[in-house]
Amino acid sequence: xxxxxxxxxxxxxxxxxxxxxxxxxxxxxxxxxxxxxxxxxxxxxxxxxxxxxxxxxxxxxxxxxxxxxxxxxxxxxxxxxxxxxxxxxxxxxxxxxxxxxxxxxxxxxxxxxxxxxxxxxxxxxxxxxxxxxxxxxxxxxxxxxxxxxxxxxxxxxxxxxxxxxxxxxxxxxxxxxxxxxxxxxxxxxxxxxxxxxxxxxxxxxxxxxxxxxxxxxxxxxxxxxxxxxxxxxxxxxxxxxxxxxxxxxxxxxxxxxxxxxxxxxxxxxxxxxxxxxxxxxxxxxx
Amino acid sequence: xxxxxxxxxxxxxxxxxxxxxxxxxxxxxxxxxxxxxxxxxxxxxxxxxxxxxxxxxxxxxxxxxxxxxxxxxxxxxxxxxxxxxxxxxxxxxxxxxxxxxxxxxxxxxxxxxxxxxxxxxxxxxxxxxxxxxxxxxxxxxxxxxxxxxxxxxxxxxxxxxxxxxxxxxxxxxxxxxxxxxxxxxxxxxxxxxxxxxxxxxxxxxxxxxxxxxxxxxxxxxxxxxxxxxxxxxxxxxxxxxxxxxxxxxxxxxxxxxxxxxxxxxxxxxxxxxxxxxxxxxxxxxx
Numbered sequence: 001x002x003x004x005x006x007x008x009x010x011x012x013x014x015x016x017x018x019x020x021x022x023x024x025x026x027x028x029x030x031x032x033x034x035x036x037x038x039x040x041x042x043x044x045x046x047x048x049x050x051x052x053x054x055x056x057x058x059x060x061x062x063x064x065x066x067x068x069x070x071x072x073x074x075x076x077x078x079x080x081x082x083x084x085x086x087x088x089x090x091x092x093x094x095x096x097x098x099x100x101x102x103x104x105x106x107x108x109x110x111x112x113x114x115x116x117x118x119x120x121x122x123x124x125x126x127x128x129x130x131x132x133x134x135x136x137x138x139x140x141x142x143x144x145x146x147x148x149x150x151x152x153x154x155x156x157x158x159x160x161x162x163x164x165x166x167x168x169x170x171x172x173x174x175x176x177x178x179x180x181x182x183x184x185x186x187x188x189x190x191x192x193x194x195x196x197x198x199x200x201x202x203x204x205x206x207x208x209x210x211x212x213x214x215x216x217x218x219x220x221x222x223x224x225x226x227x228x229x230x231x232x233x234x235x236x237x238x239x240x241x242x243x244x245x246x247x248x249x250x251x252x253x254x255x256x257x258x259x260x261x262x263x264x265x266x267x268x269x270x271x272x273x274x275x276x277x278x279x280x281x282x283x284x285x286x
Numbered sequence: 287x288x289x290x291x292x293x294x295x296x297x298x299x300x301x302x303x304x305x306x307x308x309x310x311x312x313x314x315x316x317x318x319x320x321x322x323x324x325x326x327x328x329x330x331x332x333x334x335x336x337x338x339x340x341x342x343x344x345x346x347x348x349x350x351x352x353x354x355x356x357x358x359x360x361x362x363x364x365x366x367x368x369x370x371x372x373x374x375x376x377x378x379x380x381x382x383x384x385x386x387x388x389x390x391x392x393x394x395x396x397x398x399x400x401x402x403x404x405x406x407x408x409x410x411x412x413x414x415x416x417x418x419x420x421x422x423x424x425x426x427x428x429x430x431x432x433x434x435x436x437x438x439x440x441x442x443x444x445x446x447x448x449x450x451x452x453x454x455x456x457x458x459x460x461x462x463x464x465x466x467x468x469x470x471x472x473x474x475x476x477x478x479x480x481x482x483x484x485x486x487x488x489x490x491x492x493x494x495x496x497x498x499x500x501x502x503x504x505x506x507x508x509x510x511x512x513x514x515x516x517x518x519x520x521x522x523x524x525x526x527x528x529x530x531x532x533x534x535x536x537x538x539x540x541x542x543x544x545x546x547x548x549x550x551x552x553x554x555x556x557x558x559x560x561x562x563x564x565x566x567x568x569x570x571x572x
Binding site: 129130148149151178188189191192193195196197198199200201202203204205206207208209211212213214215216217218219220221222223224225226227228230231233234235237238241244245247248250251252253254255258259262263265267270271272273274275276277278280281282283284286 | 415416434435437464474475477478479481482483484485486487488489490491492493494495497498499500501502503504505506507508509510511512513514516517519520521523524527530531533534536537538539540541544545548549551553556557558559560561562563564566567568569570572
């Protein structure tokens with residue numbers, strides 16, 4: 001297994017903290033530098049054993065890095081990756097953990113072409129399909145990536161060696177890795193993550209408050225992700241706006257068919273539609 | 287704690303089986319008779335320790351019952367309760383575990399007034415807010431009702447003694463009991479259970495199948511109840527049609543507001559709507 005001399009993590013919350021914990025627990029990095037804007041959060045990450053050193057300055061944190069991972073909220077990834085790319089050692093590999101990919105990959109590719117990066121520095125996008133409604137380094141877990149999928153989004157410019165390195169990196173944390181284009185990634189997560197988030201929020205917000213104590217497991221399950229951070233999710237949803245709207249249209253079309261079957265008291269049709277949903281859901285475990 | 291000489295359970299699946307297990311484990315009933323149409327299912331319930339005796343005939347099963355609980359799918363409850371009410375000992379109390387209440391309570395009240403019931407037999411509706419996407423006596427658990435809410439729906443004709451008896455019955459299985467009218471019950475569960483079920487089904491059915499292996503916890507949570515039995519849910523949704531349509535309209539209104547905020551790239555509005563959803567969701571635990 002490849003080991004790293006110095007891994008810099010920009011943004012040491014749930015995801016960044018878990019990357020650091022996993023690297024250190026598994027002996028995969030000599031140094032893990034936590035970089036952030038909040039000294040308290042950095043101190044918490046250090047106490048949790050997620051990083052070996054902390055700093056408020058990106059340039060200071062990445063100066064010896066052979067790998068930089070930007071784990072900030074999506075709206076800050078491009079800016080922070082660009083600062084890291086201008087300050088890290090020549091030849092360092094950069095990646096991120098953002099929930100949207102096309103805009104980030106495109107903007108960073110343009111920045112690299114403008115020539116402000118250190119020589120030989122490359123960015124390849126990543127998205128670990130994990131995390132939950134909690135945030136902050138206090139919820140970080142070394143096992144967070146085990147058996148989870150991580151999507152990586154190489155471009156035509158990405159070398160085979162970098163794809164392999166990034167793939168091995170996530171696999172070394174226990175994940176399985178799937179490669180696809182950034183555009184395809186964004187279509188997938190619109191359907192599997194972003195629209196479910198909007199829908200879960202709509203269920204929660206449309207439930208009369210006096211009924212909430214009378215909910216059972218079904219409501220709790222369907223609304224769980226609505227507890228996610230509104231500021232983060234606003235960025236994610238707007239960062240993937242066109243795919244979210246397209247995927248939402250597909251959802252509302254299916255819901256309208258279910259609604260019509262209820263309205264017209266068409267028991268056979270309703271049962272067929274519910275059975276089709278069950279068939280797709282049953283393909284996975286609980 | 288009141289104990290029963292003979293409790294008859296019509297329909298020994300997940301709910302009926304769990305009632306039987308809980309009664310016997312807690313020593314609350316001398317005899318628990320499992321009544322069903324499927325000899326294999328009855329044999330499984332007996333093996334699981336959920337019943338002490340089984341029969342395919344309602345009239346035979348209820349002949350000594352001081353309490354009858356009808357736990358069949360909702361579309362069969364009225365018919366089976368009426369048969370039980372005509373065959374049980376004078377003075378027996380009947381209840382059910384159906385997910386809809388107004389139609390069942392109304393029809394059984396009319397049946398009672400027509401005079402075909404044994405003398406002094408009463409029906410008071412119940413709905414334990416539990417169960418999950420699994421079914422069958424093999425999934426029954428004695429703890430199923432612990433700390434769960436059970437809604438009971440007395441009418442103007444229900445005596446204070448019967449309300450108290452039924453309340454104590456569910457409390458003796460570990461549940462907390464909430465009383466409301468059958469009409470109010472049906473409004474509540476439309477919002478907290480029936481619409482979430484439709485929505486979960488629509489998410490599952492609108493997810494392209496090739497994306498399903500790329501889902502994470504959010505999709506799994508929001509779609510879990512879509513694995514429920516389509517035949518059962520078709521009955522439940524059509525049995526509460528008007529409330530489901532009204533509640534669905536409230537949901538689609540909130541979803542449309544979220545959609546508009548995404549479409550118009552209104553970050554502030556989107557964040558406010560997501561925060562309102564989070565506030566309601568955070569009122570409960572995970």
